[in-house]
Amino acid sequence: MTQTQLIALDWGTSSLRAYRLGPDGAVLEQRQLATGIMHLPPVSSADQAALGDKAGFEIALKQACGDWLMAAPEIPQIPIIACGMIGSMQGWSEAPYLPTPIAINQIGNTLTTVQTSDKLIIHIVPGLIQHSELPNVMRGEETQVIGALSIATERQRKSGKRQVDEVLIGLPGTHSKWIRVHQHSTVPTIQQFDTFMTGEVYAALCAHTILGRTMQAAISAPSDDDHAGNAAFLRGLDVAQTVAGRAGVLSTIFSTRTLGLTGVLDGTGQREYLSGLLIGHEIAVLRASLEQLIQRPQQIILIGDNALCARYKQALEVYEINDAAVMSQATERGLWMLAEHAGLVSANRS
């Protein structure tokens, strides 16, 4: 077994992803468990007595990577790093938010540690907070941003291209984040970010309002063999850039129902249309805010579920934001980079 350099955890609300990383952060092994912080394994009274009120986290950790730790019983131990909701108030130990703008190496310098009953140390990545009129927070996405920047830099170096000054990173999902990064100086700076609850609002509208009653079928990525569905998705995308779209989300979503009533959209079409409608409203706002920037992003990166990234790429093109690149494995790379910044692993990437 190649020697483990770092155990990296992406520990969110509903799932726990564990990575065994080797030299240079190569992924040697990875696992996904359902033991997110809101779904920890059951704790017996004996465990509770032995491990205390954080027993559930400790048991989940051992389930996820106890064998990796056992296989490498070195002194000092293999470092463990974790990002995501594990550092929230409801997590194992709160890693306080750091304020933006922030140089990315400062994040790795400010990890919070927690110790297990058998003296294992887990280093927890802090989230970021933006103290604007309407405050904004992230937890986990900062790690993806750091990973994406590292992968992009490596690609540019390999291709001989010059590094761009301004990057926009989009993370579509339950809560979409759009993050602007400055790379003017040696260390990139996370400058500003926005959150859109698009995914969660979409799910709530489909499952818990009148709009869902006449919908059918699961949502899928646009593909060639689903022309009608994609046409409905595109129709929805377009709304936010029309005069009718100025009425805003609270009003336009009702057209999901009325286009059904008037026979324009069938059940599947209504679902696709609503997806396009919400994503379109999100991207319309994004485009308007980009237009006000003096320094526009020269590079746009999308990170997330492939099918969802494909939808967002299509939406960006409708709103004339082109050349977005979909990137994967940002989280595991980000955790490795943070461990480097923290001095937990040696930075010998060539």
Added chain:
Amino acid sequence: MTQTQLIALDWGTSSLRAYRLGPDGAVLEQRQLATGIMHLPPVSSADQAALGDKAGFEIALKQACGDWLMAAPEIPQIPIIACGMIGSMQGWSEAPYLPTPIAINQIGNTLTTVQTSDKLIIHIVPGLIQHSELPNVMRGEETQVIGALSIATERQRKSGKRQVDEVLIGLPGTHSKWIRVHQHSTVPTIQQFDTFMTGEVYAALCAHTILGRTMQAAISAPSDDDHAGNAAFLRGLDVAQTVAGRAGVLSTIFSTRTLGLTGVLDGTGQREYLSGLLIGHEIAVLRASLEQLIQRPQQIILIGDNALCARYKQALEVYEINDAAVMSQATERGLWMLAEHAGLVSANRS
């Protein structure tokens, strides 16, 4: 018992309101039942055999006003009129939508009838449809509009005031409607209307997204003994007219959570803030659309739940739309007026 002139039903999705109306449309008696079209009484197999597949409606009708009908077994029968979802595809008999703009007396001239097994005739009011880029529909609200216009005209006549040319009628609720009426000619015309799913979105966000997790207590009307709650509501109302508000509903709603995380709003405050935020976004759109009209409304009427109308009145004032009058009993008056237009009752109101 004063002689019944009309039995008027406001038959929606979740409830059935029945009115016994006397001469001049005076309300002699009224009842509210939980037998909306989605909650009809159980049907036995004997009833099913005797009454057919619409048995549930017939049983609900008899439960609601069988005694009123029995007490007045005249020939011809007392006319029965009904508005609301009873005329939808899922209702007793579909009353097809009429297109806007429409003169209000045309609505009463186009009632759909359905007959019970014992030959009672129910006259069903059609809904309205607006064939715009994003189609819009209403069912039930047209009756409230007709009632409100009748009450307003009567008040103006009594006070000696001149009737205004342009009226805006707001019906806040699960789906808020804003309806513009022209009164230039003898018969008022329903010109244009908008729908906002504000109430339903608010309920879905509170009950089925992360925003609800840290909220407490039931929503209440703003009152003097709830300064903190009202301050949070006002804070939310204000957002849509700030620079931050331009990010739109999908983005601004996330601040409900972050203002909680940063200790600015407690649980109750978060609930009030979100209510203000959504209503504010609705009113901001409304104001923008009013600013584009050549002929602005000279009269604004709000119809609906008193506490909710108070919230909307406050919101309108924040957005500099003043002098909205809250009006009640619009539905029963509207059903009477429609019956008059249809010739079901005699128009001898003085």
